[in-house]
Amino acid sequence: MLQIREIRKLALALQFFTPETGVVNRILDFIENPDESAQGIVKLIQSSLENMGLSLDQVSAFSADNANVSYGIHNSVFTKLKETNKEILRGNCHAHIVHNTVKKALDMLSVDVENIVLKIYSFFSTSAKRRESLREFCEFCDVDFHDILRHVVMRWLSLNPAITRLLQNWDPLKLYLISIGQECPRHLKELLKLTEDAAGVEGEADIVEVYLLFCNNIMCLFEEVVKKLEKNDTTSVALYSIMDCFLKRLIQRRDDGFYRNLTRQKLQRLLPSDAEVARQEFTVFRDTALCYVRKWFDFSEQNWLFHLQPLSLSSGKILFDVMENIIEQLHLVGRLNISMDELYDECVTATSLLEHLTKGPQEKEKWQSKGTAEKWMEILQAADLPNIQPVVSIVLIIPSSTGFAERIFSLMKNKWTDVQNKCSTEFIRCELIVTLNYVMSCSEVYSAVLKDKQLLNAARSQKK
Structure with missing residues (x-):
């Protein structure tokens, strides 16, 4: 099974199975990607395989980001790979499907939840004084202070924890933003629908909080599915049942009109017109999610999964x-x-x-x-x-997601820091291969190096 992850650099990973070791993930190559076309990526894949004494005929399945260049209908990496290997299977990244389902459904809400999370984090992350002031407001409101979390748009699991933190600080957060008056950015006031008296009566709900509570609850379902798909022991055998269970739970929540108890209580405290609009949009959210996931995953019995x-x-x-x-x-x-x-x-x-x-x-x-x-x-x-x-x-060997390839880039960022910003791609490639592929202990590596004369001569040479 061949996996790729591509952002100007190309990470190629292999997944294979043996009765002795089970399912194993290894990095095959990490290279510059100057040609981001489908043909250019295929050439890089073929070159990397040949360098390892492998060929495309030995590849059983292909998995990559769900992008047009990877899985387009006429001119994509997958279609070109099939020209060489007609039996190669398509291993979609189902975690990406679930992540994109959330993003598509969030676009249907009149309250821009994701932008709220990003803007609030940006406002507080640039000033220690603001964070300290928020802490003081939390103490005044008898609320435990929690640091605002960062949401990374491309990460599958960062949004909901960030929403949770906002809700934990919600009342003190609003009071603080109202108290600073003109210092509060205009776009933030508009996103949160703040006015001078927006603090309202104690216990009264506001529309933004209700939307955050709804998203916080429904996104737990999405999080649960992504975590299952990313587990090391999840195989293609379980993919259909995981996605089918996810679909049925979404349908059940939509048909029952289910909200968490706190969301329902807050809805009842809104103006009737606002509450009705919110309920309609929550239904649209679920309908959009159902439509999107059905579009990108085949739930029929014709699906080979x-x-x-x-x-x-x-x-x-x-x-x-x-x-x-x-x-x-x-x-x-x-x-x-x-x-x-x-x-x-x-x-x-x-x-x-x-x-x-x-x-x-x-x-x-x-x-x-x-x-x-x-x-x-x-x-x-x-x-x-x-x-x-x-x-x-x-x-x-067919993975449930591109999680391993994603982790390669996480490790790359840890190694390619601001301090080590002059490292070559080849150097980082070697570090990644050693980190991810070597399973020997330190003593075993020491013994192996002493016996490898070619490696010892290379270490003594001036070649870097």
């Missing part, structure tokens, strides 16, 4: 019909040279082994606590299943 679900082993059986269906869906018979007759016998053996591994209550509980990859590791280590193993390997 739907057919992978039995490989989670939750049924306690490994049925031949299921394996045959998966092989047909992914066109694996000729590609993997699978013997269907031998596959049947292997399914019988694997089912018998699975029953043995879960025969007692304790064994069953222990088995259910394991992730899908761990379960298959145990089965494949216990029995020789030459036809099942390649099928399972291809399925498990």
Whole structure:
């Protein structure tokens, strides 16, 4: 499985599965990306693979940001990769889909929640005096002070914690902004709908707070899904069920008109006209989210991800019909040279082994606590299943998100600091490879280096 993440620099990562190590993520390359066209990116991918003695024919699936250059219909990285490898699978980043669903739905609200978070953080982050004044207002209002959190637009999980912090400081925050009068930026007053008497009566709700409370509640659902998708033990086997559960919970909340109790109480304290507008917009938010996620994820049974679900082993059986269906869906018979007759016998053996591994209550509980990859590791280590193993390997190498590739860039920023701003791309590439790919302990590295004469000679040379 090949993953890429591209912002002027190109990070290529591999995900693979073996019965001994399970699902493994490794960085393949980190290179300059002067040509951001689809053809330019494909050439860089091919070059990096060839340098490692690999080829596109060995790549089972491709995952990247959900951008036009990656997945456009006619001229994209994926379409050009398919010209070389017709059987390559498309591994969408489903965390991006969920993140973009939130952004699309937020655009339907008359209160610009995301901009409020950004502007308030900007106002307080530039002045220690303002933060101290806010702290004093919190003490005056008998409210515990909480630092305002930064929201990074491109990060999937930064918005809701920032909203939570605003709500924790909400009353003192409003009082402080009203108290400074003309020093409060005009755009901030407009966003928060502040007037000189905006503090209102104690216990009275304001429209902005209600919108923040609604978003804070509904976005917990989105956060939960993204965290599941980003977990290291989440595999393609679980993707369909995660997204399907997410869709059903959104539909349920819309149909029930559910708001958290505090949001409902605050709504009742608004003017009837304002409350009605808010309820209508909250419904539009949910409808927009449902429409968007349905557009970008196929919830029908024609989705090949739907057919992978039995490989989670939750049924306690490994049925031949299921394996045959998966092989047909992914066109694996000729590609993997699978013997269907031998596959049947292997399914019988694997089912018998699975029953043995879960025969007692304790064994069953222990088995259910394991992730899908761990379960298959145990089965494949216990029995020789030459036809099942390649099928399972291809399925498990398809990631649920580009989370690993995103983490490469997070590490890059830690290494490419203001102090180390003159480091070359090649130097950072080497550091990233050592950080992410080496699993040896310090003593093991020391012993290995002493035995590597070529490395020792390179270290003594003047070449940098």
